[in-house]
Amino acid sequence: MHVPSRLIALGAASAILIAACSGGSATPAASTAPTTAPASAAASQPAESMAAESPSAEASQAVNTDWKACVAFDTGGLGDKGFNDLAKKGLDDAKALGYDVASSEAKGSGDYASNIQRLIDEGCQSIITVGFNQAQATVDATLANTDIAFAQVDATWDETTNGKTPDNFTGLDFQIDEAGTLAGYLAAGFSKTGKIGTYGGQQFPGVTRFMDGLDAGINIYNEKKGKTVALLGWDAATQKGTFVGGSNPWGDPAKGEQLAKEFISQGADIVHPVSGGTGNGSIKAMMEAGKWAIGVDTDQALSLPEYSKAILTSSQKVIDAAVLDTIKKNSAGDLGGENYLGTLANGGVTLAPFHDLDSQVPADLKTELDQLKADIASGAVKIADYFK
Numbered sequence: 042m043h044v045p046s047r048l049i050a051l052g053a054a055s056a057i058l059i060a061a062c063s064g065g066s067a068t069p070a071a072s073t074a075p076t077t078a079p080a081s082a083a084a085s086q087p088a089e090s091m092a093a094e095s096p097s098a099e100a101s102q103a104v105n106t107d108w109k110a111c112v113a114f115d116t117g118g119l120g121d122k123g124f125n126d127l128a129k130k131g132l133d134d135a136k137a138l139g140y141d142v143a144s145s146e147a148k149g150s151g152d153y154a155s156n157i158q159r160l161i162d163e164g165c166q167s168i169i170t171v172g173f174n175q176a177q178a179t180v181d182a183t184l185a186n187t188d189i190a191f192a193q194v195d196a197t198w199d200e201t202t203n204g205k206t207p208d209n210f211t212g213l214d215f216q217i218d219e220a221g222t223l224a225g226y227l228a229a230g231f232s233k234t235g236k237i238g239t240y241g242g243q244q245f246p247g248v249t250r251f252m253d254g255l256d257a258g259i260n261i262y263n264e265k266k267g268k269t270v271a272l273l274g275w276d277a278a279t280q281k282g283t284f285v286g287g288s289n290p291w292g293d294p295a296k297g298e299q300l301a302k303e304f305i306s307q308g309a310d311i312v313h314p315v316s317g318g319t320g321n322g323s324i325k326a327m328m329e330a331g332k333w334a335i336g337v338d339t340d341q342a343l344s345l346p347e348y349s350k351a352i353l354t355s356s357q358k359v360i361d362a363a364v365l366d367t368i369k370k371n372s373a374g375d376l377g378g379e380n381y382l383g384t385l386a387n388g389g390v391t392l393a394p395f396h397d398l399d400s401q402v403p404a405d406l407k408t409e410l411d412q413l414k415a416d417i418a419s420g421a422v423k424i425a426d427y428f429k
Contacts, residue, residue, distance in 0.1 A: 106140050106141075108371070109140070109164050109166050109167070111143045111145075111167065112129065112142075112144045112169045112171060113153075113168060114129070114144060114147065114172070115147055124337070125171055127360035127361045128169065128194055130364075131360065131361040132169075135365055135368045140368060145160055147175075153174070153177075167368050167371040167372070168192075169191070169193070173196075173247060176196060184203075189209060190209050190210075190371040190376040192212070192213055193210075193212060193213065195247040198212055206377075206380070208377055211370075211379060211381065212381065213380075217250045218257065219390055220254065220390040222257045223254075223356075224335050225261075226261055228353070230262060230406040231333070231402060232270060234309065234310045235268070235271060235308075236270070237271070238300075238301070238312040239314070240274045240275070240285065241316060242285050242320075243285070244284050251315045253275075253424070254356070255313055259272050261427050273309055274304065278428045285297075289319075291316060292317065293318070293319045293322070294322030297326070298326040299322075300312075301327055302330075305330055311334065311335065312333075313356075321348075324351060334353065339357060342354075342393065343396075355392070355393035356393075357392065358390055385414060385418045
């Protein structure tokens with residue numbers, strides 16, 4: 042079994058079915074793998090980056106485009122400018138290479154199983170599901186259709202509940218708390234008020250990892266500098282904080298504006314929403330207040346150019362490349378049986394360039410981010426040590 046270099050087989054101990062970051066879906070976005078970046082390593086890719094390790098070259102000779110690749114999107118609708126945009130971008134990239142593609146979009150939770158079945162009936166040979174709420178439907182379909190390759194974005198197989206990882210399943214997971222830690226350190230060093238806000242759409246690991254990293258990065262900064270920068274909306278040590286919840290946690294920008302204004306009233310001048318399209322309202326509110334935001338999943342200074350002057354950076358998952366790589370490996374004969382973990386070291390997660398705000402980020406802060414990135418990638422810094 043040949044696994045592209047970005048699709049790393051993990052041990053069974055890491056096989057925990059975790060949640061997707063957004064329930065919505067979206068229009069195509071720019072790839073999260075930056076093609077140009079400032080000198081700061083925090084905004085560029087490591088030596089072992091996606092670009093350097095891209096399986097495109099190694100897999101190109103084996104790519105079989107006589108293969109139908111499909112994505113099942115969750116509820117919320119295409120257009121979140123982030124998480125689901127990237128999965129759609131990966132599918133679009135596969136189409137550009139010559140693959141036959143199809144997709145489905147759920148209008149409600151009752152659509153999950155039927156949408157996956159429709160893709161099966163249409164002859165899809167790879168089916169990648171997006172969204173935490175599709176977990177059970179994905180498990181059921183994977184076990185019932187062993188000749189079809191299934192994968193889930195932001196998930197690995199729960200071997201405790203569902204048995205050994207099937208040979209036709211690939212988990213696509215992202216250690217986004219690593220990029221989040223860089224974002225937290227940056228925010229702590231950039232904030233003028235010493236208060237940062239964050240909130241999530243729903244409380245599950247695909248969301249809280251962003252928030253954990255933000256908390257750890259702020260704590261690292263405080264320890265290093267003897268400061269007391271505060272995080273509002275999340276405590277990684279107790280796993281308690283602010284979440285949108287309700288029936289539309291991912292697609293309510295008005296709620297996002299409201300939450301941002303609440304954080305501003307508490308003194309925050311930087312907010313990091315982890316809530317799909319809801320968070321776009323927070324970014325808008327921060328810009329209108331002359332303050333800043335940290336984007337999520339994709340480089341939101343590019344996907345939301347109208348708000349770019351307020352976006353300090355974004356914590357990114359390179360989901361589009363992971364989706365495309367999965368399709369390539371499936372079509373080359375590897376249907377699964379392993380999990381992929383995107384990290385700073387392999388370029389599967391990263392911090393976006395500072396774009397319009399680059400000149401305002403002090404040079405010494407960029408240098409410190411470079412070192413922190415290297416220390417996290419090497420294992421010298423353990424993020425969990427800074428959940429305080």
